Amino acid sequence: MARPSLSRRRVLAGIGGLAAGAAGTTGAAGCAAPQAVGAGKTRLRYWHLFGGGDGINMQVMLDAFRAQHPRIAVEAATFQWGAPYYTKLGMAGAGGRAPEVAVLHLARLAGFAPGRLLDPFDLDLLARHGVRPADFPEGIWRRGGAGGEQYAIPLDTHPMVLFYNTELCAKAGLLGPGTTLRPIEGAEQFTAALRAVKQVTGQPALVTETLGSDCIGPWRLFSTLYSQLGGAVLSPDAKSIALDDSKALTALEYMRMIVEEGLAVRRVDYVGAVGVFNNAKTGFYLNGEWEISSFLTTGLPFSMTRVPNLFGRPTAQADCHAFVLPHQDGRGGKTNEAAHAFVAWMLKNTVEWAKGGHVPAYLPTLKDPEYLALTPQSAYRSVVEDVALDEPAWFAGSASVMWIELGAVFSGVLTGSRTPRNALTEAKARLRTLLETPNPFGAAV
Template sequence: MQQPSPSRRSVLAGLGALAAAGTLGTAASGCAAPAAGAGRTRLRYWHLFGGGDGVNMQSMLDAYSAAHPDIALDAVTLQWGAPYYTKLGMAGAGGRAPEVAALHLARLPGFAPGRLLDPFDVDLLADAGVRPEHFPEEIWRRGAVDGEQYAVPLDTHPMVLYFNTEICAKAGLLENGKKLKPAGSAQEFTDVLRAVKKTTGQPPIAFESTGADTIGPWRLFSTFYSQTGGTILSPDATRITIDDTKALRVLDWLKSLMDDGLAVRNLDYNGGVSTFNLGKTAFLLNGEWEVSSFLTTELPFSMTRIPALFGSASTQADCHSFVLPHQAGRGGASNEAAHRFVAWMLQHTVEWAKGGHVPAYLPTLEKPAYLELKPQSEYRSVVDDVALDPPAWFAGSASSMWLELGAVFSGVLTGSRTPRGALAEAKDRLQRLLDTPDPFGGVA
């Protein structure tokens, strides 16, 4: 789910702390865990899930513990964002980390696989019933570095389109009374918005456009720019590859939504959620994790994939994943338990999907219990079309790239920057990030 964005200073400070941790060696350590007890194997798990995600994760952990009385599970929830990654990196640098932890997949390149993380034993995973073919190929591939599997994806959490079913029905936009009629281009979607505005007299769509440390504008740009087939960085993340024509096409369109009164102006993250939740708009562009908010308030709504407005049907996303933080002398019963824990969690992700995330473990997507989840299962096909950040150390959830580019593209939405000026500034900021040495010194 969305968490309060850390300040730019805190993110960069966190990276600096990790860099220092890489030189401190065994001086950095993980948290102490209680003794496992006679005949029980100790298994420590760190994660950063709060809010609705935290509730669903705890439900899964309780079920795991009940099914594995021989495992002494010590699960710890740490503060989301830079504080979490700083602590996890320091624990890995000291070689005294927990047996397993959560990590955003797009942050893997900046987490020094081979130094701060240990690779999975894919044979142990296979013995527990989890194999590479159980995942979308691209998502599984992003967890690999130099032929070793360092991350096993738990889910993908993409941008989606929420829609108010009552408003859309009045505007004649629904098929069979439930599903939103498709729009195949930016012009077609603009026409849909105009039709809704004619019905309601109000701006028909809401999304995050401003606020302290805003990242929503980056997510919007990334979604629609990815649909054009454009890229941000080269495959090795060493040079900028932005296509100006494609980028300006997206930025000009986003600006037009504001200029034409089709989007609510100057909304921070909570303002966007609240505006849609109060029934003031027909649509909301946001991450799927807000599904719990709207189910709680019994809003008449549903969800669907963001339509393919600029070519392909891709959408900005990241993935929660499991990793093995570096331990000196990793192995034995605790390491085997870590692998079996990951497999068990993946095989029980119907519970996790209740919070909106699309399970990365493909067999879950065919389970009747998952298909019965509405509207969570309505956009499940997006798992094959997610646009992850480029593999750079400064990218991924809660990263400096999100904050830097979110601030720049916010100006396009609020009117303080022109699309062309914002694009030039975005390139300048990206180049500064590229010129900044990787705090970890690259993959060990």
């Protein structure tokens, strides 16, 4: 297949991301109307992109914060997921007229000009509100830093997980006590589990997104399997390609095998994949944990677990929502104090946030009895230590141009239009183009 040209318009679209899906929100256009700030109150403007199921959870948290902090006037604005949000946030930071606090995907931090578009957090101030670096997984916390400063405080991680139909898996003999899937270790055991479910249903046992406009599911599946092999896509400084041919081909050949053997649905878009699993057509579904809301409302007999360790490491592709401080001229004083108090409070109250499927990054929450009682949300919590984030490149991260470009390439492996070797060659070509392309987001602001 010929490689399409990587125009500036296409790159800018990738910077903003997709309209929905990759971070578990559908996005709502526009923003909330500003609230009047009463005398003696501190104004706190908060921008985010949670317009779907997790937007409901965020609203519950905001209402609780306001009730407990009557002297802080929170003005929350919800922007359309993707380009409208990131473009507006970047422009606001560049002009020094930004909100006091905002949400950013952690893997996109490198392309958001820390120190220019973002201000660093005051870690001493956060500590006075009871939040410290040791309260987070080391790897996730480290990704929020740049130049010796901390520019992002992780709120959660949203990894690829394995949904499973408990009734079909029970018939296939795959469940242990209750509705818990028996441990699966290695590609052979996972393949055997898929075959067992197919014997029950007579249909493919697994569904995941394989095609569609701006399809990123194939990239996320490849990233999960490739990371389990210990592979890296880019060098640590994100300036050169680090794809390991042998490891990449192992992952791609496994992806091809499961569709060719009829163990996975070959051609299905994002919405279609949700419907296939929701209609009990397959025993397994691979996607981000945010789709939990799609199945809780329909009464489907399902549960969730970590993606099995197929190739030696228990990692899963993921990104993280994080709090950032968009650049303000003269940031400080009561508004900055309020921003730090807000972030700390939100982290300490992430049980509500976890109801939408995301795994809290604040480690004390993972031990909270109220969180542990959430089923099946708490079942895959240990993945927080094993997430595989993109290397820190401007073109990487949730719904980025890299995801779109490589998603299109690896889609061909699942649908049958590309061989694994052809896909690997094409992936390298597109990565080289991205590496040679100046950061258009920076140029735009």
